[in-house]
Amino acid sequence: MKDKEIERLIKLEEKRQNGVINLIASENYVSRDVLMALGSVFTNKYSEGYPGKRYYGGNEIVDKVENLAKERALKLFGLSKNKWSVNVQPYSGSPANLAIYLALVPIGQKIMGMSLSMGGHLTHGHKVSATGKLWKWIHFGVSKKTELLDYYEIRRIARCEKPKMIVAGFTAYPRVIDFKKLRKICDEVGAIFMVDMSHFAGLVAGGAYPSPFPHADVVMTTTHKTLCGPRAAIIFSRKIKLHASSFMLHDLIDRAVFPGLQGGPHINQIAAIAVCLKEAATPAFKKYAKQVVKNAKVLAKELQKKGWRIVSGGTDSHLFLVDTWARGISGKTAQELLEAEKIIVNKNTIPFDTRSPFDPSGIRIGTAAVTTQGMKEKDMIKIAQKIDKILKSHGGH
Ligand code: DSN
Numbered sequence: 001m002k003d004k005e006i007e008r009l010i011k012l013e014e015k016r017q018n019g020v021i022n023l024i025a026s027e028n029y030v031s032r033d034v035l036m037a038l039g040s041v042f043t044n045k046y047s048e049g050y051p052g053k054r055y056y057g058g059n060e061i062v063d064k065v066e067n068l069a070k071e072r073a074l075k076l077f078g079l080s081k082n083k084w085s086v087n088v089q090p091y092s093g094s095p096a097n098l099a100i101y102l103a104l105v106p107i108g109q110k111i112m113g114m115s116l117s118m119g120g121h122l123t124h125g126h127k128v129s130a131t132g133k134l135w136k137w138i139h140f141g142v143s144k145k146t147e148l149l150d151y152y153e154i155r156r157i158a159r160c161e162k163p164k165m166i167v168a169g170f171t172a173y174p175r176v177i178d179f180k181k182l183r184k185i186c187d188e189v190g191a192i193f194m195v196d197m198s199h200f201a202g203l204v205a206g207g208a209y210p211s212p213f214p215h216a217d218v219v220m221t222t223t224h225k226t227l228c229g230p231r232a233a234i235i236f237s238r239k240i241k242l243h244a245s246s247f248m249l250h251d252l253i254d255r256a257v258f259p260g261l262q263g264g265p266h267i268n269q270i271a272a273i274a275v276c277l278k279e280a281a282t283p284a285f286k287k288y289a290k291q292v293v294k295n296a297k298v299l300a301k302e303l304q305k306k307g308w309r310i311v312s313g314g315t316d317s318h319l320f321l322v323d324t325w326a327r328g329i330s331g332k333t334a335q336e337l338l339e340a341e342k343i344i345v346n347k348n349t350i351p352f353d354t355r356s357p358f359d360p361s362g363i364r365i366g367t368a369a370v371t372t373q374g375m376k377e378k379d380m381i382k383i384a385q386k387i388d389k390i391l392k393s394h395g396g397h
Contacts, residue, residue: 206289
């Protein structure tokens with residue numbers, strides 16, 4: 001590179017990434033091919049609109065890229081193009097969620113979702129997010145006793161509030177979601193069922209986590225977590241009409257993404273999405289997804305054996321929460337102690353946390369990135385020993 005300052009920083013970051021044990025549940029390492037597509041000449045091109053309907057000339061190759069990404073997205077999740085549509089233009093998960101709400105729920109009306117403090121996401125209606133300011137959110141959480149989703153309570157709230165949409169999905173809920181039960185609740189109250197599978201999309205693709213597609217109307221996913229692709233998002237929607245209106249869900253979503261919310265799509269990003277979707281369709285990726293979950297289960301179990309309380313008692317996915325405060329170490333302190341020893345995690349609230357989100361009671365641990373590096377169960381046992389030693393030697397009793 002001619003820009004030596006940035007070149008130096010890229011090399012330093014590469015070295016940092018290679019020199020740590022990365023247990024951030026939402027991160028991963030992409031292939032050279034994904035990086036090449038991201039750094040390709042597609043970054044030079046403007047292509048507002050959709051394939052065949054662009055506002056600029058010179059898009060004949062761009063159209064092929066976007067169509068290929070769409071085809072691969074439907075194929076990866078076994079969806080027929082007669083029943084499902086897909087939009088690959090969202091810049092990332094937050095604008096994708098915003099576009100879905102803008103498309104399908106009139107501003108000011110009710111949406112139900114999991115609260116951030118219980119494991120949801122900022123864009124599931126947190127008050128500091130635009131989503132929380134524009135719609136009236138009814139939040140649900142987990143049962144205090146089991147720390148699992150309480151479907152009886154969700155149904156009770158839904159019947160009472162009659163939301164226009166129910167959003168399922170998490171950033172810090174370790175267990176499987178019963179999509180069938182939530183679908184039933186949506187049908188009972190006339191709500192659209194949307195799933196934000198950003199965290200577990202790669203596991204669904206690899207057959208290591210239940211698929212939301214048989215039950216949901218709309219499914220959003222980012223592509224950079226367990227799916228192992230570029231920072232971006234895609235939205236799947238059923239080709240059905242919105243309630244009694246004559247509008248099709250997918251048309252409303254396409255219009256909300258562009259021109260409603262975004263300008264020109266990032267075609268280099270879409271090319272990289274296409275690459276990761278092809279990689280995720282291989283038998284090697286299936287093996288990977290299963291290993292991610294196996295690793296998370298082993299790591300959680302080993303920490304549990306050493307006396308650390310794991311929220312809900314374990315995990316069915318790529319992530320879990322450790323209640324470090326139960327042994328006198330706050331989440332922030334635990335994160336810092338581990339980082340000093342090159343183990344990267346993030347502090348996280350645990351359900352019914354009594355501490356502040358800036359220094360909560362727990363940490364979140366995920367195994368997608370270390371599994372991409374080839375780690376297996378035996379490595380998880382070693383990591384658990386290391387975490388235990390670091391935290392105990394700094395006062396964890
Ligand atoms: N920030 C991501 C996570 O860590 O889960 C979600 O957007």
